Amino acid sequence: QMQLQESGPGLVKPSQTLSRTCTVSGGSITSDYYYWNWIRQSPGKGLEWMGAVGYDGSTYYSPSLKSRTSISRDTSKNQFTLQLSSATPEDTAVYYCSGGGYGFWGQGTQVTVSS
Numbered sequence: 001q002m003q004l005q006e007s008g009p010g011l012v013k014p015s016q017t018l019s020r021t022c023t024v025s026g027g028s029i030t031s032d033y034y035y036w037n038w039i040r041q042s043p044g045k046g047l048e049w050m051g052a053v054g055y056d057g058s059t060y061y062s063p064s065l066k067s068r069t070s071i072s073r074d075t076s077k078n079q080f081t082l083q084l085s086s087a088t089p090e091d092t093a094v095y096y097c098s099g100g101g102y103g104f105w106g107q108g109t110q111v112t113v114s115s
Contacts, residue, residue: 002026004097004106012091012113018084022097022106029078030055034100038071038082040093041108048093053080087113 008020020038029036038050051061053071061069065084073080084091091113097106 002100002104004099004104006095006097006106006109008109008111010109010111012087012111013115014088014113016087018082018087018091018111018113020082020095020097020109020111021079022081023077023079024099025078027100028075029053029073029080029099030075032100035060036073036080036099037097037102039096039098041096042090042093047096050082050084089113 003025005023006020012018033055035052035054037052039047040050041047049062050065051059051069051071053059053073057073059071068085070083071080093111094108095111096108098104
């Protein structure tokens with residue numbers, strides 16, 4: 001059974017970079033043709049797909065966030081990482097990582113952007 005564990009600061013100051021890391025266990029991020037996604041849910045809103053890194057290292061971004069988003073991976077640690085630059089209070093949300101065709105999800109973590 002694949003498991004995803006998120007980590008990173010839960011509080012970020014405005015203008016700083018918001019960073020999240022997802023560690024995958026029970027499977028490899030380089031296999032099975034999976035894509036590894038970052039998704040968030042802001043208060044009172046639906047789920048928003050932010051971007052993904054593929055099993056082959058390819059990256060994909062939401063057009064609305066592309067200018068501020070970078071997703072990378074560390075295959076030696078079986079991790080993938082989200083960086084969202086120039087954070088604003090509007091980036092306050094619960095952040096999730098997901099993979100395996102959205103069959104596997106991290107626990108979701110509240111990240112607040114506030115001074």
